[in-house]
Amino acid sequence: MRLVADKTFMTWIDTCSIPLKERSSYIFLEYGRLDVEEGAFVLRDSKGSRVQIPVGAVTCIMLGPGTDITHEAVKLAAAVKCLLVWVGEYGVRLYSAGMPGGHRCDRLLEQARCALDPDLRKSVVYRMYQYRFDEPFSPGLSLEQMRGKEAYRVKSIYRSLSEEYGVTWTGRRYDANNWSSADVVNRLLSTANSCLYGICEAAILIAGYSPSIGFIHSGRPRSFVYDVADLMKYETVVPLAFRYASDHRDHSESDVRQECREMFRKERILERIVPLINSLFEDRITDPGGVVEPPAFSESDGGFYSGADS
DSSP: OOEEEETTEEEOOOTTOOSGGGSBSOEEEESEEEEEETTEEEEEOTTOOEEEEOGGGBSEEEEOTTEEEOHHHHHHHHHTTOEEEEESGGGSOEEEEESTTTTOOHHHHHHHHHHHSHHHHHHHHHHHHHHHOSSOOOTTSOHHHHHHHHHHHHHHHHHHHHHHHTOOOOOSOOOTTSGGGSOHHHHHHHHHHHHHHHHHHHHHHHHTOOTTOOSSSOSSTTHHHHHHHHTTGGGTHHHHHHHHHTTOSOOOHHHHHHHHHHHHHHTTHHHHHHHHHHHHTTTTOOOOTTOOOOOOOOTTOOOEEEOSOO
């Protein structure tokens, strides 16, 4: 639902969704000051206009550029187990998060259990690879065989995109310590991938999982972020980077970040990621006694609210 308080304010939150299981998944705020008045969140813009956000309306508040938050607002978010996430525009960067997965722990425990059990880990990896492939493949394949098939598939995708956009492709090569040494397409790929990593990490935290417990990737603070991003990067940000590289113009990394933000907004990427993550642990997630019922992440969940001048 979209409500307009005045020309500078807009929101898609349903103010009647009080039970946690019926809350909106998230709300995105920018260019305003988040405070507490009469027991509810209130966002004010620079002109003093205000919109009240009922405490029970959301499970996650994403704080975008130009947002200030008071100590009282942080205390209230902690009290009602509302996740606070500091992000870039439309989530293309994730800078920090408070109380990750604060409203439940069963998903985190199940993620850890699957990562530590060889058979369960293989089952999750199989689902990841199965999601990426257009055709089914035997679940009897070993992890090494699945990785080999995926490596061949990725090389084929890069080769196909190179031919489609007329971009010379010599492989995925870049040096983080010597950024300018990489060719244009590799620099644009790195930029676009970093945008996807930001929104994937936000989704992982919103859903109550750990970014560091990976299945294909491991041993890094964002291992699961890379796992999840790989599920959709070749249909989203990778073609975008090749398309920009094909223009033969001096595109900056900033151009690609802006295009990624627009894509994430139009295609509602954040809302697609959470159900996808949950599907990896299908039939494994339980709700034992004492665990709060999770919110339903449907296509209509989520919202955007801005105090910026339109």
